[in-house]
Amino acid sequence: MRQKSFCFFFSSKRTTLLPLLALNGCALHGAPSFxxxxxxxxxxxxCALTGVAVAVGLRVVFLLTGIDALLxxxxxxxxxxGTLAALAxxxxxxxx
Amino acid sequence: MxxxxxxxxxxxxxxxxxxxxxxxAATLAGLYVAYQDDSYPSTDSAAIDAExxxxxxxxxxxxxxxxxxxxxxxxxxxxxxxxxxEPYALTVRQxxxxxxLATAELENQRRLLAVRTAQAATARDQVTRAQTNRDLTDxxxxxxxxxxxxxxxxxxxxxxxxxxxxxAEISLSQARQQSAAADVAxxxxxxxxxxxxxxxAALDRARYELRQTTVTAPADGYVTSLRVKAGEVxxxxxxxxxxxxxxxxxxxxxxxxxxxxxxxxxxxxxVYSMIDRRTPIQGRVESIGWGVLSADSAGLARxxxxxxxxxxxxxxxxxxxxxxxxQGAAPTLLRMGATATVEIRHGAACP
Numbered sequence: 405m406r407q408k409s410f411c412f413f414f415s416s417k418r419t420t421l422l423p424l425l426a427l428n429g430c431a432l433h434g435a436p437s438f439x440x441x442x443x444x445x446x447x448x449x450x451c452a453l454t455g456v457a458v459a460v461g462l463r464v465v466f467l468l469t470g471i472d473a474l475l476x477x478x479x480x481x482x483x484x485x486g487t488l489a490a491l492a493x494x495x496x497x498x499x500x
Numbered sequence: 501m502x503x504x505x506x507x508x509x510x511x512x513x514x515x516x517x518x519x520x521x522x523x524x525a526a527t528l529a530g531l532y533v534a535y536q537d538d539s540y541p542s543t544d545s546a547a548i549d550a551e552x553x554x555x556x557x558x559x560x561x562x563x564x565x566x567x568x569x570x571x572x573x574x575x576x577x578x579x580x581x582x583x584x585x586e587p588y589a590l591t592v593r594q595x596x597x598x599x600x601l602a603t604a605e606l607e608n609q610r611r612l613l614a615v616r617t618a619q620a621a622t623a624r625d626q627v628t629r630a631q632t633n634r635d636l637t638d639x640x641x642x643x644x645x646x647x648x649x650x651x652x653x654x655x656x657x658x659x660x661x662x663x664x665x666x667x668a669e670i671s672l673s674q675a676r677q678q679s680a681a682a683d684v685a686x687x688x689x690x691x692x693x694x695x696x697x698x699x700x701a702a703l704d705r706a707r708y709e710l711r712q713t714t715v716t717a718p719a720d721g722y723v724t725s726l727r728v729k730a731g732e733v734x735x736x737x738x739x740x741x742x743x744x745x746x747x748x749x750x751x752x753x754x755x756x757x758x759x760x761x762x763x764x765x766x767x768x769x770x771v772y773s774m775i776d777r778r779t780p781i782q783g784r785v786e787s788i789g790w791g792v793l794s795a796d797s798a799g800l801a802r803x804x805x806x807x808x809x810x811x812x813x814x815x816x817x818x819x820x821x822x823x824x825x826x827q828g829a830a831p832t833l834l835r836m837g838a839t840a841t842v843e844i845r846h847g848a849a850c851p
Binding site: 477 | 529539772774778843846
């Protein structure tokens with residue numbers, strides 16, 4: 405249900421950061437547990453990895469675009485952004 | 501240097517604002533997700549479960565016929581295996597003969613009872629006869645007494661009459677005793693009837709054991725752990741294989757006690773069997789386990805309580821098995837013990 409609505413977001417005219425996440429959400433339909441070489445990894449681990457990747461990615465993007473210079477408390481800001489991305493993925497792809 | 505400091509100071513206000521907004525949003529999102537996670541419990545360490553029958557016969561013997569094989573699906577009532585019925589058929593014949601013997605003995609006793617009843621009647625007639633004789637001798641003595649006192653009859657005759665009356669009295673007493681003894685001796689058929697009932701019960705039991713040499717499926721299901729062939733000798737109640745009943749399948753989800761208030765019998769659940777993690781299976785929460793063995797309460801009931809010394813500050817939440825009955829799942833997804841993911845009140849199968 406929730407995943408379907410998410411795919412609906414993807415196919416609709418929403419054009420913010422959602423499409424990127426939506427791609428994930430739609431690819432992830434099925435059990436919130438991922439088999440990798442015979443072991444099942446929980447969904448929250450995928451979310452955490454995504455959060456780390458998003459934080460690193462944003463850091464690179466912000467450095468290239470000069471937004472990074474505007475920031476202070478950069479560590480906390482990037483951690484917060486990564487956390488937000490991870491929680492958003494969880495809520496949209498795995499939450500109720 | 502001073503230019504740099506001014507620049508940093510000038511840009512730090514918007515930087516601080518961005519940092520505060522980001523941290524605040526992340527905190528709120530974290531609280532929201534934590535609340536959602538508590539309200540809609542899920543677990544990825546559930547297992548697919550079903551009910552079992554350990555197939556055995558209450559009688560022993562040689563396995564002579566085994567038409568089923570490992571992993572075969574059987575229907576309720578289908579023949580699973582047969583033991584050699586010959587010893588049990590012989591026991592049935594023996595019990596039948598014993599019953600015939602007991603029945604014949606009952607008939608015999610019935611005839612003897614008729615004889616004893618007739619004898620008792622004869623004894624009663626003898627009492628009547630003795631009584632009549634005694635009465636006659638009484639009257640004779642009474643008649644002779646006045647005559648003898650006036651010497652109209654010889655004293656000898658009067659004496660003989662008195663002796664005859666005494667004899668008659670003794671005969672009456674003996675007849676009464678014999679009649680009482682004959683009445684007691686009649687008895688009844690209780691003993692023979694009970695013997696016949698015991699023989700009948702032994703025959704029924706022998707027939708029951710003969711029937712138990714044929715074992716049929718108690719439910720629809722799959723034959724598992726069958727490793728022997730016909731020819732094996734089985735002890736009474738020895739389990740030959742296990743039948744996994746497939747009329748009802750379950751997922752057993754171990755959920756933390758903190759989330760149990762959010763789980764109610766009848767709740768919808770989305771279950772994924774990891775045999776195919778893309779196919780959601782709809783389930784209904786059937787019940788929540790009422791007890792698990794805890795390490796703190798383990799110990800012999802008759803002994804003293806086992807209380808470990810401890811200084812633990814962090815206690816891991818206990819988990820309880822929540823039994824979810826699966827509905828309309830493809831048989832290929834259902835194998836007992838398969839890993840499963842259970843989501844209570846959300847997921848693809850719960851609109």
